[in-house]
Amino acid sequence: MKKNKGRVTLPSQQNFLKETKELMERWGADALRDSDGTKLDDELKRLDAAIYTTYFVARSHNEFAEQHPEEMQQLYLMSKYNTAADKELTISFLDGYFEEQVEADYIHDPKSWWEVIDRTTGKVVDPEFWEVKREENCLVITNAVPWHEYTVSFLSYMKWDPTQMYNHITNNWGNKPHEIPFDIRQPHSNQFIKEYLQKWLKENPDTDVVRFTTFFYHFTLIFNSLGKEKFVDWFGYGASVSVAALEAFAKEKGYRLRPEDIVDQGYYNSTFRTPSKAYLDYMDFIQRFVVSEIRELVDAVHGHDKEAMMFLGDNWIGAEPYGEYFRETGLDAVVGSVGDGTTLRMIADIPHVKYTEGRFLPYFFPDTFYEGNDPVVEAEENWLTARRALLRKPLDRIGYGGYLSLACKFPAFVDYVEKVTDEFRCIHDTIHHVKPYTGLKVAVLNAWGKLRTWQTHMVAHGKYYQQTYSYQGILEALSGSAVDVIFLSFDDVKxxxxxxxxxxxxxxxxxxxxFSGGENWLDESLTSKIREWVYKGGGLIGIGEPSACHHQGRFFQLADILGVDKELGFSLSTNKYFTESVHAHFITENMTAYDFGESKDNIYALKEDTDILKYSNGSVHLSSSPYGEGRGVYIAGLPYSHENTDLLIRALFYAANKESEYKVWHASNPHCEVHAYPDIKKYAIVNNSKETQVTLVYDGTGASCEVTLGPGELKWEDSANEG
Amino acid sequence: MKKNKGRVTLPSQQNFLKETKELMERWGADALRDSDGTKLDDELKRLDAAIYTTYFVARSHNEFAEQHPEEMQQLYLMSKYNTAADKELTISFLDGYFEEQVEADYIHDPKSWWEVIDRTTGKVVDPEFWEVKREENCLVITNAVPWHEYTVSFLSYMKWDPTQMYNHITNNWGNKPHEIPFDIRQPHSNQFIKEYLQKWLKENPDTDVVRFTTFFYHFTLIFNSLGKEKFVDWFGYGASVSVAALEAFAKEKGYRLRPEDIVDQGYYNSTFRTPSKAYLDYMDFIQRFVVSEIRELVDAVHGHDKEAMMFLGDNWIGAEPYGEYFRETGLDAVVGSVGDGTTLRMIADIPHVKYTEGRFLPYFFPDTFYEGNDPVVEAEENWLTARRALLRKPLDRIGYGGYLSLACKFPAFVDYVEKVTDEFRCIHDTIHHVKPYTGLKVAVLNAWGKLRTWQTHMVAHGKYYQQTYSYQGILEALSGSAVDVIFLSFDDVKxxxxxxxxxxxxxxxxxxxxFSGGENWLDESLTSKIREWVYKGGGLIGIGEPSACHHQGRFFQLADILGVDKELGFSLSTNKYFTESVHAHFITENMTAYDFGESKDNIYALKEDTDILKYSNGSVHLSSSPYGEGRGVYIAGLPYSHENTDLLIRALFYAANKESEYKVWHASNPHCEVHAYPDIKKYAIVNNSKETQVTLVYDGTGASCEVTLGPGELKWEDSANEG
Ligand SMILES: [Mg+2]
Ligand SMILES: [Mg+2]
Ligand SMILES: [Mg+2]
Structure with a gap:
């Protein structure tokens, strides 16, 4: 395909004109951005490129924030558990928190806004039985029950923006001022941000795109007394709380929230918690407010003939792109970081914006760009992982971040990115307007549904949790596979x-x-609807502990469909007869080794007609089961790999009773995939690995031929028919 | 020590006089018994030996039972789960059961005694909406909610004694009649057993000891439609149910039981289920009845100057030796099978009887006694495992079972048993009247307490459960260790x-x-009492998932004492800081390798002062934690081994804050132990292994010396002081 230009954003920096021009040329960049710690000078701004300028709404304005400490962001925090040894118990509720980040809110009356809970019974302690000693930052309970445990849920002020705090501490920024986050729900702050933006827009005529980083409320990120991360939830609404918000909530929703609705036993309604009605209401309340405020800012930006772009992260709470109100923001674009196929799809699938942009890895920072290291390794890993998702739904733009001057010093890297940007534009231009062939439609069912599209089991960037990787593989596999994916909540199904x-x-x-669903599974309308649907021909795949909630003799509430249940120790007296694996099965046709990640044990087959596909350590790890006209499949875990992607896709076709369609468009080698675009009579064959691969390719007509692909190769072919 | 005689029971058989006399002489036997399938002839009965005769109370009398089919034993059974696809649902409730074992009870009105449950909601279906079709053994629900699951709990008759059924099927007994179990609560049966016993006692003047095998109600043992085991609970009260019993229960306890109180979601109140109030009441009700009926039989036996001995097994339900009413049976003796140290202590510790007898392994059956096999291997294994328990609390007698003629053919076995019987008598005669030295008193805390003394995590003989061996090691370790052991229930502590x-x-x-306790841990009186007790100096050892019940932000309700909790996935957002193991610790002083059996993962340290002793796979597997003056210790699992016995004992001394007393009487080699008897100024050094061992022996004075012990050797020593 012909080499073309555009759709690429570069970071630049001062005194770097010549190299910037050169790299713009080689990478075909048509936009320049500043980064944290870099500014674009005027010469750069005059280049033939769109100028993105990072804009902070609710931090980075200490001159304002310092004048209104009462408008700082707030947080509900929970103290440690404290055991009473006597009737009087003193709790140093700030114990374990970072004094440079938070301080107690003594402006509002603790007796009205705080909550002391007996965690042994779950009962709230009447405020008449406790007193706050402000000088010592402690609270004294006077009628404690000895040997019960108590916690204090207290309102605090957050006096340091968590992202700047993280960067400040990590990079040893020393005396650099701490940026104070302020709450735009408060009157002075609300007025300030709008006036300031107007002024700024006037003062920055060269800016084409205002890159909001981001809006108002930072995801929950709390440090400990040693200045290390203590709690982080990329989805957390913790820092959107305030007395004003709670009052407004009560007015809007007709009932008052308790501190416990936010503190949630110290889990703070993390994305792994099955959300309560109160928390969902609170999210809705914040989203409506955030979206209407964003709209005002976007209108201002548009009033200056600029575009408004949202960075997906940092202060993005309430502005979820898959939220019910997102369309009303009027935003032009969203940009986010692409770590893998899942994050690429999370950005690329965002509705209601004119374009999406993915920032690829590696970031041009000294942790990767140092002498002796080869940044191509990370770039290639990133590109090959993300590309399969791009072939399903292309981003409109890609970009990079950091110091361009660092990247320049690595010619092989510059070469590689040239290849990547060309390949990206080729993919985009070829397929951005066509729907790829999909063999199946898959719905991922959990408590969050559409709101957390491509975000199930996702955690803060770069975090590894032993408890999640065996599930994250599911979405990663789906992100680049020839299936349609939607996200359904239990409420949707009910x-x-x-x-x-x-x-x-x-x-x-x-x-x-x-993600499993907890007590949602006690709702008969959920289980009945799914049973009927599967019975009439649908497919259900359960991974890990699907539909699990011990009730009426079953742990998996859909055990009848899945054909397996988990032994909790209550039914040891009941013999488990079915332990033999079947000799051959569609799902495992090409499998030689299995990797269920953390896996699950104590899973047993309930029925003779459950086909056990993998039995080891006394437990079923993979099975299928008929259910009326439909089928259930159980998988003990699915960490991401090319082989597990194959396994999942085979399981999907099997569950759907569509085995015969599995090979319509298909590459037999697990490292290779075929993406077909019948509308334009083209298909792409990709090698997702760094090694040369040979694969049979099925071209939609039933015919197949052997194809050899070099490391990471992408081959475009014209197809004879429309698939 | 001088060789003496007695305390040994032999099985014998017809036409085996000479060999019996010879073996009685060599093994010092003073009692002879019949076995299943053997009878003693008159010549044998005239030997200088007590004669034990097996006696069946409520089976083995088909001439009576066949005349009273309405007095057969009953069972509540639950059907399979059946999903309604329509408003009408037909359930073949006997599906999966063994038609030779059970049949539906159509004598009593199903509408009064059966229960149809919507397992999706847990609600009972009004009997007006279902009908039983007797001819087809099915039940039709007429107002089913489509896609809900239903079960039928139905009363059945059990027409084949489960033990005879098992032997009959296993040994292919062909046409041999099926022994019908009858319920002595019914009028004819009750009269029959008493009259028959009187007659029998008169007709068996040579019998010295009536060996009841056993009394009235068999533990729950249900077969499937293929005649294979389907459900077995050695502790189960399933086969004690009847309409008469349920009516009497209502009168005695003032409320009626539901079928579900017995069926229990299909778990049938197995010993692993935290017992409900209703089930505890029912057990109490059955125990009172059983004990009063036993008393009548025992009185009759005593009236003929014979002794009454109970076999601990088969129809032992309601006659639990550690039950509240057991003393009132008037029984002279209990005999049971010794598989290990735990079962030995279960028998030896039985209160209120004149003597206890353990039947050792191997049983003289062709599965062990065949040409080419060496029965000494099993005998030695059995003896070395049990002997350490015997040194804590000796049985009064030991014995063997099976065909003596088989044992005779293995001279090495005859020699080994001669050694065992001599060693047994020596141990008994030396220590049966003295209390051994114990360094600590340990209480095993669970829902059953004293009733299931030495029976926690115990299952039907010879069964292996992957889910239990990691806990069974605890009692096995304790059974032969120098600690006092008591069993406490949660109610006891409350x-x-x-x-x-x-x-x-x-x-x-x-x-x-x-055994963990489930919702018992939500009772603040339980947690408070334990917290206070540990805080003031007690020790708590939690193994597996101790005090686990998710509530108020904690899974382990005593996490504050244990210093660890389990990550259920709700608190992933909270950083886990403490992952470093301590370099040295009293508990792990001699440990080189660890075996936690099935172990637990996702256990994390809550506090900085939790000492992590073993951290692997991202999880704490062994730790200790201070709590006031006391200590908590967490262990992920403890399968039995000599090394794990050492680990547990060290953990106990550590938890008790008595490390300095650990070596008072002690053998440094994990395969060796010291048992001291200060009252008689003796101590025994034992080698529990089959290899020669060298060990340091600490003799109570603080001094130690090196001792070499041959394979399995037991050395008696005189001690200088009283320890
Ligand atoms: Mg492939
Ligand atoms: Mg005699
Ligand atoms: Mg030792």
């Missing part, structure tokens, strides 16, 4: 059943979490 | 606290089971 066209439901997660 | 003198509490088991 209200409207399974949408027309869905072939397979996936429920995956640890028991009790939002 | 009512009376921890008894005086207890050094350490152990709570061990999987979450939700009777």
């Amino acid at each position: 209200e409207s059943g399974i949408p027309e066209g869905v072939d397979v439901l996936i429920n995956a997660g640890d028991a009790g979490t939002a | 009512e009376s606290g921890i008894p005086e003198g207890v050094d350490v509490l152990i709570n061990a088991g999987d979450a939700g089971t009777a």
